[in-house]
Amino acid sequence: MPSRSSFDPIPALAPDQAAPVVAFHAWCQDELRRRRGRDADLDPARFGRAARLVLEKLGAALEDDE
């Protein structure tokens, strides 16, 4: 099961997700790291909400979903 840091705004994925979901999730985490390094005004919470929005549109099952 994917682990998730308490400071990670991107919701964790449930196991066995479709390839585009997994690919997006991985890229998003890399992108967040990149932006954290270069963007002082980054709003991680908004980033997390945007990532969640896309994941939900992709039909991803998220760890914190009921």
Added chain:
Amino acid sequence: MIVHRLHARNALKYAHVDLSDLPDKGVVLVTGPNESGKSTLGELLCLALFGRTHSLPVDRIERAVRWNTRTLELELELTAPDGNRWSLRRSLDLDGSPSANLYCPATGADHHGWQPVTDAVVDLLGYDFDTFVESFYLARRDIGPPTPRAETLKAMAGVLPLERTADELEARVPTLERRSMGMATEIEQVRSSLAAIARDDLLPPRPGAEEKELVDEVAARIKQLEDARDRITDRLPALRGAVEQLVDLLDGAPLSRWRSRVEALDDALDDVESAMSWLGYEDTTSGTERLSGFLDKVQEGVESFGGLIDKAEARRGWIGSMLGEAGSQLIEGSLGEDEDALDMRRQLTRRRMRLHDRLAVGALVVAASALAVGFLPIENLPEQVRLLGRAIGTTASLSAAAFAWSRSGLAHDLRDMQLEDAELVRRRGVLEADARLLEGVRTRPMPDALERLRQLSGGTLERDLDAFDAGAGGRLTRAGLKEKLEAAVENRMGEVERHLAQLVQRISSDIEELSAIHELREAAAMLVDDRRQTIEELATVELGAQLARGAARHLTHEFNNDVRKGMVRVLPSLTEGRYQYLQIDDDMSVRVFSSEKQDFVRFEEISGGTQRQIELATRIALSEAVVTARTGGPQFLFLDEPFAFFDATRTRASMTALPHLSAALPQVWIAAQQAPEGCDPDRHLELSLSRVELIDPPGGGI
């Protein structure tokens, strides 16, 4: 996925197909004239795997059953990307339901049902029908430039869902922007309405304050005005009562009642004035000023009366001390002390008089005796004795006289003391009369108390009484004053009531206006909050679209890299070195690098034959990329007429190169009109127009 065996009965044109022991690696060449069933083999593979073909509508799949028969059977043995061998069966009965089974002897995995088996195949292979026909299955009709297939290529790369999500999110942006702008306009309108009301007197401007704070501020102001209005309305009867009660005191009341009534009126007035001062109106207290002035004068008079009473009580205390009353403090020179001293002196004088009486009598007795001795003819009495007797008698007589004189002096003193005593009795009488006048003076009505003070002996408080009469106190005791005061107070109270009624009216009107402001500010606060949320939603949606787009670009880039790597290897082999690089843009448009022109040229600019070579090379490179991205295991290719526009040289070169181009694509099915000259396929299936049974190797059919 590698095909080991294909078996079919009554499927499309074939009555019976049984291709077994197919080679894992190498070329399976299918040759024959048009309509001989070469493409049908590809369709049978499609039908077995996905329950459909690209030539039949999905909802008319029963047309796959051979004419004049009722039941189609298909069986495929394959090695899946998981490395296991699987058996796949499908049956289509025109009189019953379609059925299917996917079974793995090694793991025991078993799936049943037409669609469930299709779904299990997609999961097992890692690609669906669309991806299959766009990559591993090159049908004759598909030959053409790859650009129109950008959507499918994107699907292969896994990009399409991301792009669709990005499109969907971007489509929401204008709506959200319009909503935000609409809200901004509404907020401006509400603020204009607020500016038009502008009650700076009640609500000082608060630049920079949050809308929510302003809403709370108006609500607090309304509450304050309502409280003030209620307090003024509630306290008004108490104020009138207090005024009337105070005026009633003019009939005569003790100091304590004056004070309590003055205090009550003061409190009632304070209550009303403090309620008014809450309002923050500039001119609120003017209506009560005259009543306050009246109260101040009454208060002054009462305090003056209080001063008199204090002095009277002090006088009463002094009298008590003078009289030596029990519980009072003794003072030097008091009447009691004088009386005691006089009494003591009187007793002492009397004792001394009695002593002098006795001494005079004694002296007379001694004098008589001694004189008798001196003068009486007593025989044989010596002369000296007679002389001594005379001397003693004389001395004693003198002493008796002295004592008598002294006693008369004491008697005189005693008479003086009687006079002194009479004076003391008189003084006591005066003091006791004053004491009676002063008794309970604090609790007596003011006129009675004043009259008693005037009766005190010796005009004791006369000057104080004169000052009282001349000052504020006199107003409270003047004859006929009550009627005048009643009228004046009624007049003033009437003014207060009228003023307060106007004030209450003004407050009510202000409350109504503030309520309107409150509603507008609430609306503004709600709009500001909604707009903030909309702006946040907009930012989130835009960022989401940006992320989906970014991830799509990334995946496209990765996929293209895989395709390019494949192309670098495949393209020179199929074009005999004339074209070496392929460039696929993010929109999946294709350009190739021409060794002759030393530049990238657009796909449409090159010859038809070369386009087909590039198309074939692209197919192979794409298939390889899909294997890498999606399946991970060796994969068969089915190429239907791939050399249709090739000349003999190109056909031969391609045929030779194909089995060796990619380790990921070891099994290559090629359908062609004729076997290219000089080729040596690993299995060669030769078809004819009339042949409806295809069993290979011969005798291997079931």
